[in-house]
Structures are given as C-alpha cells and as structure tokens.
Amino acid sequence: MNTQPTASHFINGAFVEDSSGTEIPVIYPATGEVIATVYAATPAIIEQAIASAKAAQKAWGKLPGTERGRILRRAADIMRDRNHDLSVLETYDTGKPYSETSVADATSGADALEYFGGLAGAITGEHIDLGGDFVYTRREPLGVCAGIGAWNYPTQIACWKGAPALACGNSIIFKPSETTPLCALKVAEILHEAGLPAGLYNVIQGMGPQGAQLITDPRIDKVSLTGSVPTGRKVYAAAAENIRAVTMELGGKSPLVIFDDADVENAVSGIILGNFYSSGQICSNGTRVFVQRGIKGAILARLTERLANAQMGDPLDPDTTFGPMVSAAQREIVEGFIAKGQAEGATLVTGGTRPDKDGFWLTPAIFADVTDDMTIAREEIFGPVVSILDFDTEEEALARANDTIYGLAAGVFTSDLTRAHRMCAGFEAGTTYINTYNLAPVEAPFGGMKLSGVGRENSKAAIEHYSQIKSVYVGMGDVEAPF
Ligand code: NAD
Numbered sequence: 001m002n003t004q005p006t007a008s009h010f011i012n013g014a015f016v017e018d019s020s021g022t023e024i025p026v027i028y029p030a031t032g033e034v035i036a037t038v039y040a041a042t043p044a045i046i047e048q049a050i051a052s053a054k055a056a057q058k059a060w061g062k063l064p065g066t067e068r069g070r071i072l073r074r075a076a077d078i079m080r081d082r083n084h085d086l087s088v089l090e091t092y093d094t095g096k097p098y099s100e101t102s103v104a105d106a107t108s109g110a111d112a113l114e115y116f117g118g119l120a121g122a123i124t125g126e127h128i129d130l131g132g133d134f135v136y137t138r139r140e141p142l143g144v145c146a147g148i149g150a151w152n153y154p155t156q157i158a159c160w161k162g163a164p165a166l167a168c169g170n171s172i173i174f175k176p177s178e179t180t181p182l183c184a185l186k187v188a189e190i191l192h193e194a195g196l197p198a199g200l201y202n203v204i205q206g207m208g209p210q211g212a213q214l215i216t217d218p219r220i221d222k223v224s225l226t227g228s229v230p231t232g233r234k235v236y237a238a239a240a241e242n243i244r245a246v247t248m249e250l251g252g253k254s255p256l257v258i259f260d261d262a263d264v265e266n267a268v269s270g271i272i273l274g275n276f277y278s279s280g281q282i283c284s285n286g287t288r289v290f291v292q293r294g295i296k297g298a299i300l301a302r303l304t305e306r307l308a309n310a311q312m313g314d315p316l317d318p319d320t321t322f323g324p325m326v327s328a329a330q331r332e333i334v335e336g337f338i339a340k341g342q343a344e345g346a347t348l349v350t351g352g353t354r355p356d357k358d359g360f361w362l363t364p365a366i367f368a369d370v371t372d373d374m375t376i377a378r379e380e381i382f383g384p385v386v387s388i389l390d391f392d393t394e395e396e397a398l399a400r401a402n403d404t405i406y407g408l409a410a411g412v413f414t415s416d417l418t419r420a421h422r423m424c425a426g427f428e429a430g431t432t433y434i435n436t437y438n439l440a441p442v443e444a445p446f447g448g449m450k451l452s453g454v455g456r457e458n459s460k461a462a463i464e465h466y467s468q469i470k471s472v473y474v475g476m477g478d479v480e481a482p483f
Contacts, residue, residue, distance in 0.1 A: 008038035010188035012052035013198025029095025040206035056199025061169035065120035072117030075194035109159030116167035141169035143221035151177035247455035252408030255401035256286030262413035280384035284409035334383030407449030
C-alpha cells in the first residue's frame with residue numbers, strides 16, 4: 001500500500017501542501033520504518049483552513065437536516081465499502097493489528113456517520129405554550145468547530161467529532177495527533193466524495209503549537225479534544241479565554257471490580273479487553289482490577305494462561321492479535337511505569353519485556369499484589385500493563401474504586417444482579433459496565449467525570465454539545481408598557 005498521502009492537509013475540498021512547516025515523519029510502529037512524511041501547518045495553512053470553514057458553514061447550517069444527513073450516510077457506506085484499505089492504513093498509522101482495525105476503526109467511524117446522519121433530520125427545538133404568547137426554540141449550529149485528536153483511534157476520533165459536528169450544521173477543522181496523521185485525511189476525502197461541500201471538513205497537521213494556534217483563533221466556536229489531562233487543562237483554559245464550548249475526552253485510571261461470584265472466563269475476557277486490546281492504549285481501560293480474595297487465584301492463573309495465547313507478529317497478518325506500542329517514546333513511558341511498579345513492591349507475574357524485534361514491541365504485563373498507593377495504581381500508564389489489587393467487601397471495593405482523580409469508566413463482574421446495579425450507581429465514572437467491558441457503541445453516551453472530561457460523545461447527548469438553543473418569544477396580543 002502507498003502510505004504517502006497526496007499532501008499533508010485537506011482544506012476547502014482539496015489536498016494542500018506547504019513543505020515549509022516542520023517535517024513530521026510517519027513511523028510504522030511494527031518496524032520503526034518511516035512510511036510517509038507530512039508537514040505541520042504553517043500559520044498560512046491554519047488561516048486557509050479557518051477561512052474556508054467559516055465561509056462554508058453558513059449555507060450548510062441552513063440546509064434541512066435530512067439533506068446534511070444523506071451525505072453523512074453516503075460517506076458511511078463508502079467507508080464500509082473500503083473497510084479493508086482503511087483498516088490497513090489504520091494499522092500502518094498506529095501499529096494495531098489488522099484483526100482489530102478491520103472490526104473497530106473504520107467500522108466505528110462509519111457507525112458514527114450513519115448514526116448522526118440518521119439523527120440530523122430529527123434535530124429540533126420545542127414549543128413552549130404560555131397561554132396565549134408562546135416560545136419556540138431553535139436548535140442552531142455553533143459555527144466552526146476545532147477537533148484535536150489522540151493517536152490511538154485516528155479514524156474513529158476523526159469521525160466521532162466530525163459526524164455530530166456536521167450533522168448539527170457546523171463546519172470542522174480536525175488536527176490529528178502528529179503520531180498518526182494519515183487516517184483523518186482519508187475521512188476528509190471520503191466525506192467529499194459523498195458530496196460534502198468544500199470547506200466543511202478540513203484536516204490540518206501539526207503538534208501542540210499548531211493545535212494551540214487553531215483553538216485560540218476567535219473564529220473557532222467550539223473545541224473538542226481527545227487527549228491527556230495535562231493537554232486538556234491547556235486546551236480548556238485556552239477555550240475559556242474566548243468563552244467557547246468544549247468537549248474534553250481525557251485520560252483515565254478506571255476500576256474493574258470482580259466479585260467471587262463472577263464467571264471466571266468472562267471476567268478474564270473483560271480484563272483482556274480492558275487492558276490489552278490496542279496494546280493497552282485505550283483511555284477507558286480498566287487498569288485497576290480489584291479482585292475479591294476468594295477468586296484471585298483462579299483469575300490470575302487463567303489470565304496468565306490466556307495472555308500466553310496473544311499472537312505477536314506482523315500486524316497485517318489476520319492471525320496476529322497483539323501489536324506494538326505506537327511509538328518509541330510511548331514504550332519508554334510504559335517501561336518507566338513497569339520499573340516503578342517493581343521498585344514499589346508489586347509482583348510482576350509476567351511480561352513487560354522487549355521481544356527481539358524491530359519496532360516498539362512490549363510483551364503484555366500483569367502486576368499482582370498492587371496496593372492503592374503505588375504509582376502504577378494511581379497514574380495512567382497507557383500501555384499493556386494490568387494491576388491486580390485484592391479486596392474483601394463491596395463497600396471497600398467501591399470506595400477504593402472511586403479513590404482516583406479520574407472518572408472515565410468503571411466495570412463490575414458479578415452474578416448478583418442487585419449488587420451490579422448498586423456498584424454502577426456508586427461508581428464516579430461516566431461510562432460503566434456490568435459483566436462486560438470497553439464496548440463503545442455510537443448509540444450510547446461516552447465520556448468522563450472528574451478529571452476525565454467534560455461533555456459526552458456519541459448518542460443523542462452529543463447533539464447538545466455541537467449545537468446551541470435560541471429562544472424565540474412570540475407575542476400574540478397587545479404590548480403592555482408601564483408608561
Ligand atoms: P496528548 O494530550 O499528548 O495529545 C492530544 C492531542 O492534543 C494531539 O493532537 C496533540 O498534538 C494536541 N495538543 C497538545 N498540546 C496542545 C495544545 N497546547 N493545544 C492544542 N492541542 C494540543 O495525548 P496523546 O498522547 O495523543 O493521547 C493519549 C491520551 O489521550 C491519553 O491520556 C488517553 O487517555 C487520552 N485519550 C482519551 C480518550 C477519551 O475518549 N477519553 C480517547 C483516546 C485517548
């Protein structure tokens with residue numbers, strides 16, 4: 001596959017190049033080879049993107065929702081038709097195995113385009129009767145949105161932000177992570193092939209400074225970030241300067257609580273999905289696994305056994321089930337956490353080593369005997385490392401599960417129905433699971449409490465975050481005035 005894009009940026013319906021920006025090599029994580037080169041947006045490129053998004057938005061916002069939606073749904077169909085090629089590109093961009101990308105990335109992006117395309121015609125205001133006079137509300141677009149992406153799900157993030165933004169009548173400028181710049185360009189191409197007018201979905205490349213320049217422009221009406229908490233603080237503060245709307249999808253250190261009465265096989269599957277899918281590089285991962293003492297032996301034994309079945313190999317081979325870390329830098333961060341875990345007294349049961357391969361590989365790691373105060377139980381690792389903590393009672397598990405600055409996700413495995421619901425009611429997290437983990441269907445709200453974020457993506461809830469309400473008061477009688 002030719003992984004070199006036509007140009008670095010996609011602006012006003014066309015690829016645009018400006019090689020005077022900082023060079024960004026795109027590295028295939030499985031081998032460490034440079035597979036493409038793009039250039040960070042210069043101020044002139046950012047200006048072009050904002051100007052075109054601003055100019056295109058007005059007419060788009062006035063179209064009936066069903067017309068906007070039709071284009072999004074057509075784009076969803078094209079994405080599904082090209083799932084193979086898009087999945088291969090996602091694998092090159094991120095290193096995630098094709099066995100994952102072919103079912104979780106372009107497919108998830110297409111789901112978002114289809115869902116919000118279908119919803120676009122149903123975005124309405126309401127009528128408020130005042131016994132004569134009345135008010136009606138109009139749900140209007142915000143204007144020009146800026147989307148800033150992380151590197152773990154480049155296609156999905158580009159669609160999860162683009163689809164609701166466009167459905168609501170906005171335009172969007174998306175800046176992918178500098179680590180994975182390729183996939184969003186394909187999303188832009190497909191949307192335009194589906195009939196999206198020029199200027200409504202633009203992609204510009206760059207690092208933090210380019211992101212910062214984009215979001216601080218007074219013509220940007222909304223900022224949606226998927227990234228880490230430290231970046232979230234900066235982006236939120238910058239948006240606050242102009243009193244702009246934000247969606248913040250940030251990091252997590254989510255708890256997964258497994259009671260003695262849980263089904264061992266299903267609970268272990270939950271641990272695997274919540275810690276080792278995408279080599280552990282998922283924001284909602286349940287990295288603090290609290291296991292009730294009576295089931296600890298069985299869970300640890302079965303988890304260790306099943307991890308040995310992870311197939312590390314060429315990510316493009318459909319039999320490979322475990323890929324490399326996204327970058328050399330991310331692997332070093334994760335190795336630093338593993339060293340800290342050992343130094344602070346946790347038991348490294350297996351993994352955490354570099355296999356003898358090129359690229360940024362790291363074997364999946366299990367830590368047991370982890371305590372709440374250890375660094376690996378407190379900080380987001382964002383790699384294939386699970387921490388197993390023991391507990392005795394439900395109250396204790398819930399209190400310890402919530403003892404974190406984060407609140408993205410939480411899960412519980414138990415066969416006690418009422419306990420499961422009690423735990424979910426008690427979790428301080430935006431996305432919770434009973435007897436499963438880490439599924440994120442477009443129909444359900446997704447997002448975090450506490451430091452994990454503001455706002456929700458997906459579902460009807462996202463419409464609230466990409467539109468605003470205008471009240472129209474209608475006087476039906478004479479106007480009374482005091483003098
Ligand atoms: P990051 O915070 O380093 O970068 C995120 C994006 O922000 C990148 O595109 C980066 O270029 C940009 N950026 C950096 N500084 C900026 C600034 N000052 N102004 C504007 N943009 C700026 O995150 P990452 O390393 O790419 O991704 C990993 C993090 O993302 C993890 O913490 C993970 O939990 C989080 N994440 C969250 C979700 C979610 O939905 N909650 C999903 C995926 C990843």
